Amino acid sequence: xxxxxxxxxxxxxxxxxxxxxxxxxxxxxxxxxxxxxxxxxxxxxxxxxxxxxxxxxxxxxxxxxxxxxxxxxxxxxxxxxxxxxxxxxxxxxxxxxxxxxxxxxxxxxxxxxxxxxxxxxxxxxxxxxxxxxxxxxxxxxxxxxxxxxxxxxxxxxxxxxxxxxxxxxxxxxxxxxxxxxxxxxxxxxxxxxxxxxxxxxxxxxxxxxxxxxxxxxxxxxxxxxxxxxxxxxxxxxxxxxxxxxxxxxxxxxxxxxxxxxxxxx
Amino acid sequence: xxxxxxxxxxxxxxxxxxxxxxxxxxxxxxxxxxxxxxxxxxxxxxxxxxxxxxxxxxxxxxxxxxxxxxxxxxxxxxxxxxxxxxxxxxxxxxxxxxxxxxxxxxxxxxxxxxxxxxxxxxxxxxxxxxxxxxxxxxxxxxxxxxxxxxxxxxxxxxxxxxxxxxxxxxxxxxxxxxxxxxxxxxxxxxxxxxxxxxxxxxxxxxxxxxxxxxxxxxxxxxxxxxxxxxxxxxxxxxxxxxxxxxxxxxxxxxxxxxxxxxxxxxxxxxxxxxxxxxxxxxxxxxxxxxxxxxxxxxxxxxxxxxxxxxxxxxxxxxxxxxxxxxxxxxxxxxxxxxxxxxxxxxxxxxxxxxxxxxxxxxxxxxxxxxxxxxxxxxxxxxxxxxxxxxxxxxxxxxxxxxxxxxxxxxxxxxxxxxxxx
Numbered sequence: 232x233x234x235x236x237x238x239x240x241x242x243x244x245x246x247x248x249x250x251x252x253x254x255x256x257x258x259x260x261x262x263x264x265x266x267x268x269x270x271x272x273x274x275x276x277x278x279x280x281x282x283x284x285x286x287x288x289x290x291x292x293x294x295x296x297x298x299x300x301x302x303x304x305x306x307x308x309x310x311x312x313x314x315x316x317x318x319x320x321x322x323x324x325x326x327x328x329x330x331x332x333x334x335x336x337x338x339x340x341x342x343x344x345x346x347x348x349x350x351x352x353x354x355x356x357x358x359x360x361x362x363x364x365x366x367x368x369x370x371x372x373x374x375x376x377x378x379x380x381x382x383x384x385x386x387x388x389x390x391x392x393x394x395x396x397x398x399x400x401x402x403x404x405x406x407x408x409x410x411x412x413x414x415x416x417x418x419x420x421x422x423x424x425x426x427x428x429x430x431x432x433x434x435x436x437x438x439x440x441x442x443x444x445x446x447x448x449x450x451x452x453x454x455x456x457x458x459x460x461x462x463x464x465x466x467x468x469x470x471x472x473x474x475x476x477x478x479x480x481x482x483x484x485x486x487x488x489x490x491x492x493x494x495x496x
Numbered sequence: 497x498x499x500x501x502x503x504x505x506x507x508x509x510x511x512x513x514x515x516x517x518x519x520x521x522x523x524x525x526x527x528x529x530x531x532x533x534x535x536x537x538x539x540x541x542x543x544x545x546x547x548x549x550x551x552x553x554x555x556x557x558x559x560x561x562x563x564x565x566x567x568x569x570x571x572x573x574x575x576x577x578x579x580x581x582x583x584x585x586x587x588x589x590x591x592x593x594x595x596x597x598x599x600x601x602x603x604x605x606x607x608x609x610x611x612x613x614x615x616x617x618x619x620x621x622x623x624x625x626x627x628x629x630x631x632x633x634x635x636x637x638x639x640x641x642x643x644x645x646x647x648x649x650x651x652x653x654x655x656x657x658x659x660x661x662x663x664x665x666x667x668x669x670x671x672x673x674x675x676x677x678x679x680x681x682x683x684x685x686x687x688x689x690x691x692x693x694x695x696x697x698x699x700x701x702x703x704x705x706x707x708x709x710x711x712x713x714x715x716x717x718x719x720x721x722x723x724x725x726x727x728x729x730x731x732x733x734x735x736x737x738x739x740x741x742x743x744x745x746x747x748x749x750x751x752x753x754x755x756x757x758x759x760x761x762x763x764x765x766x767x768x769x770x771x772x773x774x775x776x777x778x779x780x781x782x783x784x785x786x787x788x789x790x791x792x793x794x795x796x797x798x799x800x801x802x803x804x805x806x807x808x809x810x811x812x813x814x815x816x817x818x819x820x821x822x823x824x825x826x827x828x829x830x831x832x833x834x835x836x837x838x839x840x841x842x843x844x845x846x847x848x849x850x851x852x853x854x855x856x857x858x859x860x861x862x863x864x865x866x867x868x869x870x871x872x873x874x875x876x877x878x879x880x881x882x883x884x885x886x887x888x889x890x891x892x893x894x895x896x897x898x899x900x901x902x903x904x905x906x907x908x909x910x911x912x913x914x915x916x917x
Contacts, residue, residue: 262651263650263651263653264651387671391668391671391672391792392786392792394794394798394801394802396805401653401656404674405670405671405672405673405674406671406672406673406769407672407673407674407769408674469767469789469790472789
């Protein structure tokens with residue numbers, strides 16, 4: 232039995248699926264071992280995922296961000312890398328309830344949609360285009376983390392105000408940590424995303440003599456940019472506690488997903 | 497062959513007037529441990545003394561040493577043996593191990609899961625180790641006790657939730673601010689509970705504690721205790737904006753902190769969180785403050801509810817911890833039994849090996865010249881036969897009960913059957 236390089240994708244998916252399941256189960260069975268098992272599985276998945284990203288780069292000879300499967304796989308990789316860094320710094324378990332399913336979802340999209348080793352259109356071989364893809368992908372990953380921690384801050388604030396512990400009480404770090412991480416992730420993610428979009432507009436102008444086409448991914452990306460901008464402003468004003476902010480986060484998340492799915496078209 | 501014994505009393509078996517007579521001051525722990533070790537028949541000794549328990553832990557070859565230890569404890573307490581015996585418990589073998597695992601994990605404490613006892617057990621054994629009164633078996637018990645205690649606390653998180661009002665306040669402050677280092681605290685009034693809460697916060701390395709009281713002298717006196725500063729009572733409003741945590745426990749019959757105070761303070765603080773703890777009855781902080789974004793208000797009942805809920809949680813975790821302890825005791829017992837059986841097993845193997853070698857030699861002489869293959873087959877046959885004969889006796893020795901007398905009886909029988917000295 233031989234092990235094909237593409238198998239690493241499925242190993243990563245299996246580990247992520249089991250890790251997500253273990254993390255979600257810990258909502259009902261509050262055992263630290265279950266959370267730890269989930270984290271170990273996710274790290275194993277991340278290792279396989281890293282190999283998979285390497286395989287894409289080696290096979291195609293370009294960064295893994297030029298089509299939907301590549302971009303989704305790379306975004307999932309960045310999101311988990313950031314989550315892992317935050318776990319090491321703050322020991323935040325609760326983010327796993329949002330981040331693990333998100334990573335699993337993105338990698339699943341990568342596995343089931345489109346050609347995994349598509350050759351790159353020569354027209355797309357440009358530094359500006361690569362910068363556009365890289366920056367928007369990393370920016371979106373940061374924004375996703377920001378939204379996840381914003382939700383944690385919202386849940387924690389409600390629990391403290393209503394003096395009721397939910398299932399996540401023990402897993403969520405302090406309100407200050409949630410707020411600080413969400414602010415920073417949103418601010419950094421938004422800045423990178425903005426530069427990425429500008430690079431895309433520049434590339435579009437150079438190649439098509441227009442600022443941009445108005446297709447699904449472009450509309451999704453711009454709507455997401457506006458919503459994340461408003462969201463960041465609300466966080467700076469301390470409005471993360473309001474229900475409207477949560478709705479806005481959901482809207483921004485949907486717009487990003489639409490933009491990602493739009494890459495396939 | 498050595499066995500473990502533990503003689504002691506605790507908060508459940510003895511009233512405080514008995515416990516205080518036996519209690520050993522830190523400075524005398526070494527001397528007392530040496531005295532216990534010096535008793536006739538004691539091979540290894542350690543003494544655990546806390547405000548809730550005094551226990552003498554010994555390893556010995558003679559169980560009758562219990563009598564001597566009880567006498568020794570009675571003389572230490574300057575009381576009659578009969579009087580003391582009513583309060584004592586005596587544990588043997590596996591029960592000693594289980595008891596120590598439970599004690600170090602906080603399962604036998606007055607407040608289940610309290611963390612201090614782990615350190616006290618460690619101190620008792622380390623003192624004994626430094627004095628050289630720990631023998632091999634007690635050393636193993638100590639090491640395993642440390643491991644089990646750590647595992648119980650890590651796996652169940654039994655000590656993580658506060659079960660008193662002041663600690664519940666500290667726990668909530670951590671849920672809001674994370675680390676408390678660098679925060680400023682304002683204590684209004686000099687009520688006992690408020691003082692205790694401020695003390696716990698002070699232990700968490702807060703930057704400064706400000707104290708405001710109707711009597712400025714009393715405020716200054718309290719502030720000195722926390723290395724803080726006294727504040728004039730009519731300047732509370734200004735001080736609110738500088739502080740992250742406010743503890744109110746005055747006897748004032750009206751609200752001292754109202755919504756407009758908190759609104760103003762939060763505006764100055766650029767909406768940084770403000771945690772308000774109202775321990776006073778009648779209340780000192782307007783309950784409407786709880787509705788302001790960024791302000792978290794808990795009164796004495798809220799904190800008591802948190803403490804009660806945590807108590808329930810600890811009980812639940814204690815049940816998980818008990819299961820861990822039972823499993824660990826079983827495994828440790830098996831390991832001790834297997835270790836204990838090693839000398840007999842080795843002797844048994846040597847004895848049968850010497851018989852095998854002698855008989856094989858005779859047999860080979862009788863059989864005359866043989867090819868190397870034939871000789872190897874005969875040797876293999878004799879080795880396999882000896883191994884098969886030894887299989888069950890060795891298994892029995894390894895899996896024997898952890899009750900030393902029964903184990904000794906089994907060992908004697910096997911030695912007798914196989915003619916070991």
